[in-house]
Each structure stands twice: as C-alpha cells, then as structure tokens.
Amino acid sequence: MQYGDWVLLQDRRGRNYLFRLEPSARFDSHRGSIPHERILEAGLGGAVSTPQGERFTVHRPTLEDYLLQMPREATPTYPKDAATMAFLLDLAPGMWVLEAGSGSGGLTLYLARAVGPAGQVWSYETRPKHQARAQRNLSAFEDWGNVTWLGADLAQAPLPPEAFDGVALDLMEPWTVLPAVTPALKLDRFLVCYLPNLTQVIVLLEQIKDQRLPYLLERTLEVLHREWDVRPPIAHPKFQQVGHTAFLVQLRRVRD
Template identity: 35%
Template sequence: MSDAAPETDAPAAAPATDAPDVPPEAWSGVHRGPLREGEWVRLTDQKGRRHNFCLEAGKRFFSNRGHLDHDDLIGREEGFTIPSSAGGEYLVFRPLLSEFVVSMPRGAAVVYPKDSAQIVALADIYPGARVVEAGVGSGALTCSLLRAVGPYGTVTSYERREEFADVARRNVHQFFGAPEGGSHPSWTLRLGDLAEELPRRGEGADRVILDMLAPWECVDAVADVLSPGGIVCVYVATTTQLSRVVETLRAHGGFTEPQAWESLVRDWHVEGLAVRPGHKMIGHTAFLVTSRRMAPGQRPPVKKRRPAPGAYGPDYSGPRPGDLPPGIELEGTDL
C-alpha cells in the first residue's frame, strides 16, 4: 500500500465571472457579468410576487416590505438574495424574455411564451429569415421573432392601430436596449393593413405570421409574397376563426394541407412524496395553423380521405376545397 496521504475533495470551482458581455451587435437583449445602471432587473419575494424595474444610481425600490437601494444591486452578479429595510427578502435576476413579455406594458393582449415558442419552432424561424408579422399587438411575439432571425434577418411588422404600435415599439426597444432614438436594425414597424400594404410594396418573405381578427382576408396577399416552401403561421382565438382560416387556405389551392393545433401547459407540485398537478394551468390561449407555400402553378395532392359526413352540409357557409367530391356536402343530411 502507498504511504501517500489520501486525496481530499477539492473545493468546488466558483462560477466564471469574467466572461465577456454578449456583443451588442448580436442584439440578443441579454447581458453577462455584473448588473449595471440602465439594465432591468426582476425581483421575486418570498410569496412569488415579482417586480421589474430599471436600475438607476441613487434611486430606491419601495414595496410593502420596505425599501432597498438600487446602488446595492448595481455591480453584483445576478442570482443573489437581498434583504429589504422591513425584513423582506428578494431574489434578484435579469428578466428572461419569457418573463419580460408577461409583465411588460400592454396595448393589446400578448402572445404567451408557450405559443411564441411553438411559432418559432414549428414555423421554423431561422437566423437570416425574412419574416412578416401582422399585427404587432404589444410586441411580445416580435421580440421572439427578432431574436430568432438575428441581425442578418428581417422582421417587418404591420399594425393598424397607432396606439398598439406605440406600446410595441417601447417594449421592443426596452427589451433589446435600443439607444435613445434608435431601433433594432432588423425591425421595421409599419402602420397599415397587411392585405393592402403587402401587394403595394411587393417585398418577398420566407415566413408570414398572422395574429389578427380576420386572417383569411390576407391569404391571397400572403400567397403572392411568400417564397415557395415558405410557411404561413396563423394565430386565432376561436373555433370559428380556426375553421374559416383552414378552409380558406385549402380552397386557395397554393398551400399544403393546413395543420392546426393548440398547446396546454400544466405545472406540477413536487414536494417529497406529494407529487401532483399544480392548481394553476395555462390552458387555451389560441389555436395555431401552419401551411407551406407551393411553387407557382403547383397544387398539393388530392386528399384520399373523404370529409366527415355532414362536414360541408347545408349549414356550412364557408369556403369549400376545390377537390371536394360531388355531392359530399349532402352526406349526413336528410336531403
């Protein structure tokens, strides 16, 4: 046996704190390193209540648990706890994009992170893509699209209502840290109706995202600008909207069979042997529909499976697929 002294466990290495900051030209909306003046932070108290604010030297944050000084946060690495003057305790981090969009000021309802993630993944938003978005709402989805396309892609957002556009502009600039009077270089925000503006401008697109009241009215305009193989993704809230947009895409003939779905998110309570579904659930927020643009003059294969009996019966008044077999609309009726 060796007489060498037994090895002792080495102390755990401290996390690296000297990593360089994310390059500004990446336009990620993220910083590394110590918190600095002008950045936004997110405080979470012991009951899970959250507070977002911008760090300013010499200022104080006040709550029902007293106050704390911004100067006590500036210069520290995120991921620490800090007491307030009245005995409260707060966890301090920079806000994630998914946290920012659910707490930012709203003009219109936001696209929730669960749907933004689905859109970015299943509409295949990639670095360098040319993306058209309508409408912009409060800018939540816009932030995800801009991060996905990166500085070499483009996002062109159309919004009919000026007050919504103003809110979205402020939120996007806040998240990405745009300089005073500046904007994200990949983003263009336009006031106007997509159905009218797209044909007039004649700009091509690789992806089109529609979050609006009547997206079926834009299908022809979208088809004209979308590149072959490009994807249209539609975000709608109700089943009647879902039916209308899917059938309009089918009837157009220049898109693949639309795919429709929704996502539901349920958290879980995990505490020892007490493992059960959480009491809160993010249920229905919207339906998503995706379809790909065919090449000019090409049509998708005729569906082999017949529609359900009565699907296009006398009570149905929407668009009808061009390949609908004769007499199918009478199936399931007494006629």
C-alpha cells in the same frame, strides 16, 4: 449589470418583480425596501434582503418575464404561443419574416430574436396606438434594429415576391390578407396563424380551399402548459394554470 438595465427580483414564494435599476431609487415591498445600489452590488445570481428579513434573489429577466409584465394596448401573444410560432415557422438567424398585426409587440420580440441582427421582421399594424406601444416595448427591452414597422393594411400592401422565409398572422380574419401575402412567401416555407377560436380555424381552411390558395395544412394545435408545484415530499399541479389561449395553424406554401 448597470444602472438602466432591467432586473428581476424573486421572493421565496417564486413571485417576480420586474423593474429598471436607477440611481438613488428603491425597490419597495410589503416587508421593507431595498436600495437599487444594493441590488447592483449583489449582482446577477446574488441575493438581497430587506431590514425585516425578506430575501430576494437577483436575476436578469427572460423574454417571457418581460412579455408577461410589459405595458400593453392589446392582449399580447402568450410566450408559450409566441415561442411555438417561431418554432413552427422554422426560423433561423438571417431570415426574413412578415408579421401582422404588431399588437403590443410580444410576438415581434420573439420573431426578432429568432432571426437575429442579420435578419428582418416586417410588422404591419393598422392601429397607430397599438404599433406605437409595440415599438416602445421592443426598444425598451431588446432592439437590434431588425424590425421595420409599417402602419398599413397588409391586404393592400405591395410586397416583394418570394422575399419572406415565414409569415405570422395574428388577425381576426387572416384569410383577407392571404392573396397579398402568398406571392411574398417563399416556396416550401411556412405561414402560421394565431386564432382564438375554432370557428376561425374552420373559416380559414374553407377560404383557402374556396380561393384555391397554394397551401398544405401541416397541423392545427393549441399549446398547453401544465405547471407543477414540487416541494418534496409533496407534489401536485399548480392551482392556477394557463389553459386555452389560441389555436395555431401551420400552413406550408406549395406551387400554384
């Protein structure tokens, strides 16, 4: 750990504080402040306290920690959904994946990490402000140089045939880009759509049937995490829960 790195402080109640370490800077809380120098000295897995006795443990932030607190132009894909999309796409290091839109870069980060430095992510976004934010968020946290940013409409994009091992679509009307995307997806590989409401899911499946697109519907699901507050001998579900965020539709490309 060194100056310039992201660090996460966690208090005794499990609340997290994310920031970069800077020379001569201080972390301020309602129970006092701590010089960044002392945090650096404590190191990862260590602990620091304010003069008033408030104790914090020191950690390297996870991708989930960063995604939930990073700046945004659009609502980011929740970590539970982004991780599941990477799983549904069956991604591995060295693969190529196509994404639209870039949003705030949350899903991009998960895809880039899944395919690794030897892989490639092509990220399409029609809104320059959103894509600029996604670029900044990615480069600020973890940038392997494996993301190609494209400010264009995916529906009109000239894509190389059967070049991609997976396609991730976070669009209001993903069916509008399917004719352009389908030839670029390898046979027997997956396309996953992120859709906030069930009406979009139904329209998507109707459009696939009407356009006679070569996809099998593998599954439609929503990812629900139910966290528990366990402090023996007391245990109960946490009062604040993240409920529905989106439906994920997994499609498999087959021969025409």
